[in-house]
Amino acid sequence: MKGQDMTGGELLTEFKKLREQVSELKRLKAPYQQTEEEVRESLAYLENVFENSPDVIGVVDKQGKFIKVNKMTTQVFGYTYDALKGKPSLDLYADKNEYDKMLKKLRHDGHVQRYVIDMKTKKGKIIPFEVSIIKLKNNKGNVIGSVCIARDISDIKEALTSIKAKNEQLETEINERRRAEEAAEQASAKLQAMVYEYSQRNREASLLNKMGEFLQACLTPEEAHPIIARYASELFPGSSGGLFMLNSSENMVEIVSSWGEPLWGERMFPPKDCWAIRRGRPHLVEDLGKEVVCQHLLPPKEDSYFCLPLMAQGAILGMVHLQSCQTMVQPKDDFPQGMPTLGQQRQLAITFTEHIALALSNLKLRETLRHMAIRDPLTGLFNRRYLEETVEREIHRVNRKGTKMGVMMLDLDHFKGFNDCYGHEAGDVLLRALGSYLKQSVRADDMPCRYGGEEFTLIMPEISFEIALDRAETIREGVKHLQIQHHGQRLTDVTISIGVAIYPDHGDSWEATLKAADEALYKAKISGRNKVVAAGQNEYLGSEVTSICQGVTDSP
Incomplete structure (x- = not known):
């Protein structure tokens, strides 16, 4: 055998090579394990959203048979x-013709959107139900099934039936009052009030x-903030208000629109200063002298106010703040009976807050998923997949x-030695x-x-060769002067090497460049190392670097 022909020294050398290969394999495997864990966490989160949705959600195959349903489906x-698994979806529909x-x-x-069946x-x-x-x-574009989301609209139908009954009752009352000359004016006033209320609800x-x-x-929460403010001003014309969001550290609430x-109160404050956020429920104050007032509004004014927490999936996202304005309570053409008070608009404010909480939560989730897909989790830079x-x-x-x-x-010099050290x-x-x-x-x-x-890539559209080299040298020089702290120590003498190429001068494709x-x-x-080298040139810029283990000094 080959091993029997080797000397002891040769066997030792082969063993060392094998051990180095095993270490390299372990090093290469680590980032893939981290990526798999992140994917599992994302899938678990999406599965939780699916399973706990308040709507009925079912997934069927090409034959229309269920392959997956959420908890609400079984409950309803x-x-x-x-x-339900393997059961034809047709079995759950009452009218086959309408189903067809x-x-x-x-x-x-x-697609089908909001189909009533x-x-x-x-x-x-x-x-x-209202079905979408x-x-x-x-990945080949072939249909393999469909996803159905259904929402129970029994309450809506009952409400419409109730409204219809009330309208019929109103018509009867009006006809009766028309026969009575003494009650004509009262009936007319009542009708006007109901029409006004109905028009406001429609509006x-x-x-x-x-x-x-x-x-x-909207693509981002920041894009949604001014839209929310614009519609809030129309929905609550007798009030001023603001949209407050928790910052990324979740230790402060900041006004975003x-x-x-102008609001009376702080534009940035800790969450504990708002009773709505602390209690997780709306906090309406109509009498500042008798009710508990939020700390972010001290000292209180004479106006009433309403704080409503923005909540999604049990988590606080921020808060909507409304406050009445005494200078805006005079009747307008659109409000012949006067501006509504915050108390009268309580349910509208709650509905408005629920709408925007769900929308902002979805935008935040979409932004998170997008960031996870295109960003490197360690550096925050774009990842290789996004680059390609x-x-x-x-x-x-x-x-x-x-x-x-x-x-x-770009490549960090002596990075392996840095890790070893x-x-x-x-x-x-x-x-x-x-x-x-960067x-x-x-x-x-x-x-x-x-x-x-430790390798990085920088793509620079619409740039000349000379400027690209200047920028590379600026980056190389800037890295040398980075002040990096780690456990009370300052890491110095960190350097990088850079290679620069220009498309299409140094390659007729992206790969070649x-x-x-x-x-x-x-x-x-x-x-x-510690140089900038241009493609196709042998001239090196920059200076050599000292040993990486000389790059740590105590903080001053």
Whole structure:
């Protein structure tokens, strides 16, 4: 055997090589384990949202048979999970003809939105639902099933029936009062009051629907804040108000938008200063002299106010604050009976707050998922996946404009030795510091990315070769002077090597340009590190660096 022919020294050398390979495999495996854990956490969160939704949610296959339902589905229809699994969805619909019409609309439009249809429970009870359906497709675009979300609208139908009955009763009363000359004026006044109330409810519902449409189209919470303020000013014309949100540290509540007259009270305060946030329920104060007043409004004025917590999934997001304005209570053309008080608008304020809490929660979740998908969790820079998805778009833009695009490959010098000397925690501190520095040192259109390990990539659209080299040298020099603290020590003599290439000068594709920048980086490394090297050139910029283990001094 081959091993029997080796000397003792040769066997020892082979053993050392094998041990180094095992260590390298462990190092490469670590980030993948972290990514798998993050994916599992995201899936667990989404599964929790699905399972605990207040709406009925079911997933069916191409044959229309259930493959997954949430808890609300079993509660509403009276079936167990096992009984529903594999059951045709048609069995839950009361009217087959209406069911066929809905499927025809789904096939024609590709989706069904808010379709009203009757469904039946296991015991045969008929319940009206508002149904929305979207198709599920695989990565080839083929339909593999659909997702159905249904909401019980029994209360709405009962309310409409009640309104219809009241309208009929009103008509009867009006006809009766018309026969009585003495009661004519009273009947007319009552009718006017009811019409006014009905018009106000219609107006409020219309404004809430319009606001909801805009909020659904928003991409970020910041985009939604002024929209909320704009519709709040119309819904509560006799009041001023503000939208307050918890900051990222959740230790302060800050105003993000306002409407009406200037608010009396703090624009930033700790959550404990608001009773609505502390109690998790609306706090209406109509008599400041007799009721408990929030600390963020001291000293109190003479006006009444209303604080409503923004809550989603049991978590506080912020607070809506409304306060009456004595200078705005005179009747307007739209309000012949005078501006409504905060007490009269209590239910509207609660409904308004519930609408925006759900919208802001969804935006926050969408933003979180988007950030997780495109950002490196350690440095906060774009990740390699986002880089590869986006760079082709930048290439097309450069080609269309006839400009150039700079590509930098950056690598921390002696990073492995740094980890060996100070540990991986210090290495993470160094990577985060470099990520923060790059974000502060680039233009708005530039794309700093963590390419992998201690390697970083910087994409610079519409830049010349000379300016790209100048910026690379500025970054290299700036890294040398970073003040990085770790456990009371200052890490110094941290340096980077940089390779610079320009598209299309150094490559007719993204891959070729990246390779040219990587080769330039390699030249910077083998020539002593702490340098900037341009693709296709042998001239090195910068100076050599001292040993990385000389880079720690005690903090002053």
